[in-house]
Amino acid sequence: MDRVRSVFNNMVKGEQYSRFTTQPDEEGGSQVEVKLSDHGIDDATEVTHQPRGSPCFRPPTKKQRQRKACYMVLGVLLLVSLGYVLGYVSHRAHQQVPATCSAEQKEEEKMSVEASKASEAPKASEAPKASEAPKAPEAPKAPEAPKASEAPKAPEAPKASEAPEAPDAPLDWTDITRLLTQKLTSQAFNKTLSDFDLRSRSAGSDEDLLLANKIFKTFKTQEMDPWNDIHYVQLQTPDSKHPNRVQFGSDEFQPKGYLAYSATGTAEGKVVYGNYGRQEDLKVLQTNSIELKGCVMLLRAGRISFAQQVANAAEKGAAAVLIYPDTEDYKYETKTELYGHVHLGSGDPYTPGFPSFNHTQFLPTQSSGLPTIPAQTITGQMAATILQKIGGPEPEASSGFKGGIPSVPYTLGGSVNIKVEVNNVLVNTEVHNVFGVIKGFTDPDRYVVLGAQRDAWGRGYARANVGTTILTELAKAVHEMVEKDGFRPRRSLVFASWAAGEYGNVGATEWLEGYMSSLDKKVLTYISLDGAVMGRGGFMASSSPLLHSLLESTMKEVKSPLDSGSMYDMAGGANWEINSMRPMAMEDPAYPFLASSGIPSVSFHFITPKVEAYPYYGTNLDNMDHLGYGTNHHTSEMAAVAGQFAGQMALRLAHDHLLRLDVQRYSGVITKAVAKLSKHISKLSKSAGLNPNWLFSARGSFMRAAAGINIAIANTDINDKEACRILNDRIIMVERALLSPYVSPTDAPFRHLLLGRGSHTLAAISETTDMKQLRTQLALATWTLQGCANAMVGEIWEIDNQI
Known part of the structure; x- marks a missing residue:
């Protein structure tokens, strides 16, 4: 060395x-x-x-x-x-003896081990006692070597029945629906309904923020990457120091209920009874020579929204509006207070068309849908006092003006003064939307959104608690299917808890306005869970025509909560569209998604037969007991079925290679609207030379483009991911392309050509008598429809330019 x-x-x-x-x-x-x-x-x-x-x-x-x-x-x-020899010896000393080793190998190893032990002779003090000497030392075994009797078995091999499924093995649709049904149980819903039940949940309150944090933690527990979306919105509330008042002769009323976003101030005029305040009701008043200009109109709640009632009255020149619940429509105590809002729109009315992240960075502005006259709710008892003294002519029995308050003549009034004072104040309020996501495995940048509002006036059991419960239970079920059962959704599922829904879908609308550039072409469908359970025995839904086929197939798969049949039978069978479908109204939580953002949307409700409106909305009576009475004490079972229905729609859209959006369903809607407009033009334009042929040509382009998509679907290999993605992008363009690009979202936020509101819609053009406006709007509507057809075609070299 x-x-x-x-x-x-x-x-x-x-x-x-x-x-x-x-x-x-x-x-x-x-x-x-x-x-x-x-x-x-x-x-x-x-x-x-x-x-x-x-x-x-x-x-x-x-x-x-x-x-x-x-x-x-x-x-x-x-x-x-030297290194090789040392490594080899070390490896041999620690090597396990295989179960199939020969007898010679075992003997050699045994001798080697004994020799090594002999070289490590024990000290004298450690010598075994004499009493222990007769015991023969056990032959040492190699570490972890299996017994001879176990040699034929493969070490740690799982049984066939316990073998885990390959993580990438796709579940078929039958497995997915079975798992979803198993996980959405009435017992789980019972517990969550109880956990989320609060005495008060007004938007921006401590209780509301507490519930938002609870939902956030639930999403975090499910590993759903939760996040908050914070907005600072203007909410209108009563002034505690200056209550709202109604002065009628010697009677003075100070109702606790109110209508948010009412104009403030004092108005006085002749009190006039106008039934529900619909256009046909106001025509009855004019037929009876009732002066509407400067009057205070007394209306009963129902049939149309508070905002529409006030807008209709203001259009006729009324000075103020009072709204009450009539006992014919609402079977509860006459002292019950009503709450609501009168903004003819959605979102924060003081940031129209843009998000309310921070008011200080925007110039003062307000929505065109805000009312110009004061509006206030009163109780049925207060209304009875007024109706008994207003006098005036009696309407015809066929007009439907007769209500249900005993000993009240329901005359039209017009001769007695009444004074209304509204002192509501605006409060800048911080509100939180809460989100969680289960990301897709193939197209994570395409989302299906499910949402429910979290706030309400009072307890809001049916209004908010049931929807929030369905939202969180669905999130738990789908997360467990992904983590434990091998479910692999192609697209992402986003679960949203909305704030300030009672003020006109404020939280949801502000989110859409704030992130539309990020959401465009990515949100495939919105499914609203608000008011999903309002009764038992009937079914009602509102949706984009693109979702009608999905609704039908889902109803056939989900069992009825009443018997052994399906929801399809409960909804009317082959006539389900006639019996159960309703046009989507502006106050519907899904409406801003559809009419403002061009996202195919759906809302659905289990109802009591022949009672479409849940009578306790907007009151302090919306509690567990009253909803239990409406569902025959099967609220949790109904909520579980509602969760299965919404979940199956969402999972279909997230699971299938090709989106379940039927573009052909719009063909009938467009044909009907174009025919009505054409008939209107024919009456007005005989001397003006206006021709609807261009509109017919655009309709033809749409029909050909829709047929082309169906042909492409039939010829597409669903295993070709890129081909499916291109085709899906063409499908989701349909709803967005029906938004008119020629109107401002500030002046006309509901820009949808067929389902929106404003002078740009085909329905409004069909009633226009001004020829100049008619010509302009017809041209813009025609090109909007043609643009939709072009977007459906996809490639620019295939666009139909026959128009």
Whole structure:
């Protein structure tokens, strides 16, 4: 080893690099010796300033160098051999004996182990006692070696029945629906309904924020990457120091209920009874020569929204509006207070068309849908006092003006004054939308959104609690299907808890306005869970025509909560569209998604037969007991069925290769609207030369484009991911392309050509008598429809330009 060490040291000190040696001379100075590399210099060449120096730095001869190289090779081989031997011995000492090893191998290993133990002789103090000597020492076994009787079994092999399913093995649709039904149980709904039941849940309150945090934690527990969307919105509330008042002769009323976003101030005029305040009701008043300009109109709640009632009255020149619940429509105490809002629109009315992230960065503005006259709710008892004294003519029995309050004549009034004072105040309020997501495995950038409002006036059991419960239970069920059952949704599922829904879908609308550039072409469908359970025995739904086929197929798959049949039978069977479908109204929580953002949307409700409206909305009577009475005490079972129905629609859209959106369903809607408009034009344009042929041509383009999509669907290989994605992008363009690009979202936020509101819609054009406006709107509507057809075609070289 000394020889090897010496060779190694000499190698290190070889002449491969320049060296500088400083040594003192005899006179105390220093001398520098420079040695260069062998390369390019003769072996005998040496450059020095002095012949003196350390012998180890003198250049070796050629023979010495060869000897050193030989020693170096031998040393390296020795080290490698030694390392290999040590590794082999170490590996053999720890190697397990296989179950199939031969007897000779076992004997050799046994001898080796015994020899190693013998070399480790115990100390004298550790010698075994005499009493223990007769015991024969057990032959040592290799670590973890299986017993001979277990040798044929594969170590740790799972049984066939316990073998886990491959994580990428897709579940078929039958498995998915079975799992969803198993996980959405009435017992789970009972617990969550109880956990989320609050005495008060008004928007922006401490209770509301507490519930938002609870939902956030639920989503976090499910590993759904939750996040908050915070807005600062203007909510109108009563002034505690200056209550709203109604003065009628010697009677003064101070109702606790109110209508948010009413105009403030005092109005006085003749009180006039106008039934529900519909256009046909106001025509009855005009037929009876009742003066509407400057009057205070007394209306009963129902049939249309509060906002529409106030807008209709203001259009006729009324000075103020009072709204009450009539006992014919609402079977509860006459002292019950009503709450609601009168904004003819959605979202924060003081940030129309843009989000309310921070009011300070925007100029003051307001929605065109805000009322210009004061509006206030009163109780049925207050209304009875007024109706008994207003006088005036009696309407015809066929008009439907007769209500249900006993001993009240229901005359039209017009002769007695009444004074209304509204002192509501605007409050800048922080509200939180809460989201969780289950991401898709193929197209995670395509979303199906399910949502429910979290706030309500009072307890809001049916209004908010049931929907919020369905939302969270569905999230839990789908998460468990992904984590434990191998479900792999192609697209993402987003679960949203909305704030300030009672003020006109404020939270949802502000989210749409704030992120539409990010949501465009990504949100495939919105499914509203608000008011999903309002009774038992009937079914009602509102949706985009694109979703009618999906609704029908889902109703056939989900069992009826009443008997062994399906929801399809409960909804009317083959006549389900006539019996159960309703046009989507502006107050519907899904409406801003459909009419403002062009997202195919649906809302559905289990109802009591022949009672479409849940009577306790907007009151403090919306509680567990009253909803239980409406569902015959099967609220949790009904909520579970509602969850299965919404869940199956959402999972269909997230699971299938091709989207379940039927573009052909719009053909009938467009044909009907175009026919009505054409008939209207024919009456007005005989002398003006206006021709509806362009509109007919655009309709034809739409029909051909829809047929082309269906042909492409039939010819597409669903295993071709890119082909499916391209085709799905064409399908989701339909709803968005029906939004008119020619109107401002500030002035006309509901821009949908067929389902929106405003002068741009085909329905409004069909009633226009101004020829100049008719010509302009007809041209814009025609090109909107043609643009939709072009978007459906996809490639620009295939666009139909026959128009």
